[in-house]
Amino acid sequence: MADTVAPMITDSVTQVNTKILGDAPAQAMATLYQTAAATSGIALQNAVHAQNNQYALNNAATTEGVNLLYTSPTAAAAAASTKIDAGFEGIMARLDGLILNARTIGGRQ
Template sequence: MPVNDQITDSVTQVNTKAVGESPAMAMGGLYLPTSQALGTAALNASSAQQQGQITMQAATVQGINSLMATGTAVTGRGAEEILEKG
């Protein structure tokens, strides 16, 4: 049974289009999760940096609190030793 040439041409064009788009679709499928993973990595890095800064600030505050809790004579003695070694 013969098929109309217009039908055959239409099916061929659709198949050609699908085959032609496959590499672009595959790369799009690769680029999207890759960019999402890189974005998440950057977010995690900045979050870790913020947490590190908070930890360092807390340690500094604790060190100053320890210095202020001691008597002035002890603080002067410690400062004197630091200046002599520096």
């Protein structure tokens, strides 16, 4: 025995299904745009954090350099000058290592 459905009910269900299927692409694009915006925000936060770290490294290098200048005697002999140069080279080597690590962590090489 066949059950018949009123044409108005069939039409109503068809209209709802058509609306849902028609809205799906717009909903998908909205989700995509929201995700892209959130990702861009996080990337900018990471860039600011990396810039702050670089600023701290620059301050440390400047402070260490000035400290070396203030702690060395004014009438230093050639041995003291060599010691300062060696200290500066050590600082630069450490900074190079820190910058390389920061770039590796940040994804740039």
